[in-house]
Amino acid sequence: MTAIDDRTPIIVGVGEITHRNKEPEGGLEPIELMLRALRAAEEDAGAALLADIDSLDIVCEYSWPYTDATALLGERLGHLPARRVYGEAGGESPVRFIHEAALRIARGESRVAAITGAESRYTVDAAAKRGIDLGWTPRDDTVKLVRGTDLCHPVAVKHGAAMPITIYPLYENAALAHWGQTPREAQQESAALWSRYSQVAAANPHAWLRQGFSAEAVAEPSAANRLIAWPYTKHMVANPVVNMGAGVLLTSVGHARALGIAPEKWVYVWDGAAAREPRDYLQRDQFHRSHAQDLVMETVLAQVGGDAAAFEMLELYSCFPIVPKMARRTLGLAPEAQMTSTGGLSFFGAPLNDYMTHAAAGLVRALRSAPGKTALLYGQGEYVTKHHALVLGSSPPPNGLPPADYSVQAAADARRGPVPAFVESYSGSATLETFTILYGRDGLPTHGIVIARTPAGERLMARVEPDDEAALAVLTDLDRSPVGSTGHVTAGTDSLCWSLA
Secondary structure: OOOOOOOOEEEEEEEEEEOOOOOHHHOOOHHHHHHHHHHHHHHHHOOOOHHHOOEEEEOOOOOOOOOOHHHHHHHHHOOOOOEEEEOOOOOOHHHHHHHHHHHHHHOOOOOEEEEEEEEEHHHHHHHHHHOOOOOOOOOOOOOOOOOHHHHOOHHHHHOOOOOHHHHHHHHHHHHHHHOOOOHHHHHHHHHHHHHHHHHHHHOOOOOOOOOOOOHHHHHOOEOOEOEEEOOEEHHHOOOOOOEEEEEEEEEEHHHHHHHOOOHHHOEEEEEEEEEEOOOOHHHOOOOOOOHHHHHHHHHHHHHOOOOHHHEEEEEEOOOOOHHHHHHHHHHOOOOOOOOOOOOHHHHOOOOHHHHHHHHHHHHHHHHHOOOOOEEEEEEEEOOOOEEEEEEEEOOOOOOOOOOOOOEOHHHHHHHOOOOOOEOOOOOEEEEEEEEEEEEOOOOOEEEEEEEEEOOOOOEEEEEEOOOOHHHHHHHOOOOOOOOOOEEEEEEOOOOEEEEEO
16 A cells, blocks of 8 residues: 555544524624634644644625734634635635645645634624614624625616626526526526435434425525515525534644554545636626636546446535536536535525535545445635635545645636627617526515527617516516527616617
8 A cells, every 4th residue: 555645635624613502692602603613623633733723714704893903813723824724705616725734734834724614694684673782792883895886897787687696696597598497497406406305304313404304495485485586496505504613624634643543534625617707797709608617517427437437426516506507517417416514505604605514514424434435525716706626535545745736717718719709789679598587575576687689699688678578478487498589678767778679
């Protein structure tokens, strides 16, 4: 047997905290959840690691902004790690932090690295509703939190299409048409997939909502499961109103041996890949696939020999059904494949950017009981924008230390087709490229949003009025996708309007 290089990076400890206290007075602020998660990770490793952390990454946090979260956590840990980084927003960021920590360990630049994050939105929202002063560390409301309005085209902002729930359905509706599905077939696929995610969450002691749902309960609109943005119901949407924290501790094989950490605890970081789409989604070539996601999936698949069967466990990011649906097609997975170790952002809970830290913990626990197996950790950030995947293994990587360059950006860029010119003024016929419909809490549509092409191939965004019953009926027909149909665009009061031709 080939000796394992002492520099080989491994995950040795994972910890999760789910704080369900319904009374705001007993709530825990995010920095405390992070501390408890790291202590749980140290206990999981079975060795004193926190005092030796020399690299600390904190996942970008929204529910209670701090002036300097890394210094504050360092003080609570009892020492300030030499490298302290507060991350940029992005659901893929925990995967990137773990990957880059592993590379620093392999280069000898770090001995013990920690990645952690937390959100306390459930408590923060409850306290705000009751006018309660939580008495936590003073929050810093001058901290600039990145919002969709900062990232999206002004026209998208004007149409109310600058939030995840208004953008991912654009991909859902474009992709189902490209795949040759009817909307009903696509909705059945999403519901069955989400039902399986909910069953995993129901068995996960760390999940926020430990309840299994049938496919019918996921898909069928009701008072408790209203439509949010066509075709997604509430049960298909990530739930950020949670109190959760997670932590991951990495070190090298050599240091783990010196500390006496049992090899049964070791999970090896093999390799990975990352790429991005243009941030402004209106400047992408199409909406039925992500070239960045495709290249990332294809690359990690090649790293395990070209067959997804090598992945005994998977965590495919699950903010909305379209993300794992696209990924599993690129990976060649069967529709019924199990794609989560944790339960997904709708049911496990969505502590915003930090979900993948929890997902990493779930995969680590699963791999420890599966000798010789590998797992895929895949996260996504912003709006089908940032993609990062990591291969983990319960045995040493066959190719030695992970390579330093994991970007597949150039290959992703090379696949992109021409981007249509975007026009803000237009009148005439336009072919539907994709769409969604937004709904109010009363279950009624507030308006529709369409992306369409002019006969010259230009792209535009237009509004569908809520009283345009004929257009809404065509857009919500479950047995025929409207993508590719022709409508008519006119100039409205402050935006373009789309109606049936």
